[in-house]
Amino acid sequence: MTPDAIRFGAATxxxxxxxxxxxxxxxxxxxxxxxxxxxxATGEVMMLxxxxxxxxxxxxxxxxxxxxxxxxxxxxxxxxTSGQIQRVVSMATDCDQDALVLRVVPLGDGKCCHTGRTHCxxxxxxxxxxxxxxxxxxxx
Amino acid sequence: MTPDAIRFGAATxxxxxxxxxxxxxxxxxxxxxxxxxxxxATGEVMMLxxxxxxxxxxxxxxxxxxxxxxxxxxxxxxxxTSGQIQRVVSMATDCDQDALVLRVVPLGDGKCCHTGRTHCxxxxxxxxxxxxxxxxxxxx
Numbered sequence: 102m103t104p105d106a107i108r109f110g111a112a113t114x115x116x117x118x119x120x121x122x123x124x125x126x127x128x129x130x131x132x133x134x135x136x137x138x139x140x141x142a143t144g145e146v147m148m149l150x151x152x153x154x155x156x157x158x159x160x161x162x163x164x165x166x167x168x169x170x171x172x173x174x175x176x177x178x179x180x181x182t183s184g185q186i187q188r189v190v191s192m193a194t195d196c197d198q199d200a201l202v203l204r205v206v207p208l209g210d211g212k213c214c215h216t217g218r219t220h221c222x223x224x225x226x227x228x229x230x231x232x233x234x235x236x237x238x239x240x241x
Numbered sequence: 242m243t244p245d246a247i248r249f250g251a252a253t254x255x256x257x258x259x260x261x262x263x264x265x266x267x268x269x270x271x272x273x274x275x276x277x278x279x280x281x282a283t284g285e286v287m288m289l290x291x292x293x294x295x296x297x298x299x300x301x302x303x304x305x306x307x308x309x310x311x312x313x314x315x316x317x318x319x320x321x322t323s324g325q326i327q328r329v330v331s332m333a334t335d336c337d338q339d340a341l342v343l344r345v346v347p348l349g350d351g352k353c354c355h356t357g358r359t360h361c362x363x364x365x366x367x368x369x370x371x372x373x374x375x376x377x378x379x380x381x
């Protein structure tokens with residue numbers, strides 16, 4: 102299937118958006134929608150990234166996660182250079198269809214983050230009694 | 242602790258941002274950061290919401306999730322009216338500190354979504370062979 106063959110719908114009202122079967126993804130003013138990638142095997146949140154409509158079409162057409170890189174301002178086929186392809190197991194949308202969850206199988210070396218870790222959320226925020234914050238590494 | 246007592250840091254370069262212990266949350270042009278709320282008991286993604294700096298301070302100071310409602314344009318103490326308070330178990334930030342994961346215990350009736358469900362991602366996106374999309378309910 103080509104990306105252009107993918108057809109989205111339109112939600113005519115709040116009820117259709119929230120309780121309907123029509124997929125009407127809502128992109129923000131910059132044309133982007135946030136996407137939470139979850140490791141299908143562990144259920145762990147791996148990363149938060151963004152898709153524009155073209156990236157969403159590519160993801161649905163190919164079964165591999167494509168994002169939109171805001172820093173490089175271009176479509177980003179995750180793993181095209183690193184080998185860390187994300188094979189899509191399922192995609193879900195939220196109540197008002199302005200966010201997506203992708204359940205994926207991470208291929209290649211199974212990692213995800215450009216820092217060399219399996220996921221991006223490797224530091225926990227801690228707060229001292231005096232209000233100072235610091236980050237504590239939960240994955241080295 | 243009062244919200245004003247919470248102190249964030251500043252990351253002077255990419256290395257400090259990604260590999261440092263300084264919490265330097267990066268808000269977008271609208272002053273917001275996306276937050277993924279995860280049910281601490283099940284690991285399930287419950288919702289994606291947003292915090293501004295004040296909401297983040299309130300969350301860290303009180304241990305209860307506070308978001309910023311983009312539709313109402315105001316701080317939103319989750320559960321203040323519904324009883325669905327989210328007690329924060331932990332907060333993590335990602336590599337470039339522009340997204341957060343909150344692990345929470347959902348109080349009240351244990352639900353999360355304004356539609357009456359335990360989480361917001363209750364519909365899966367499905368694609369037919371001809372490219373048509375539809376949503377399939379995974380939670381009624």
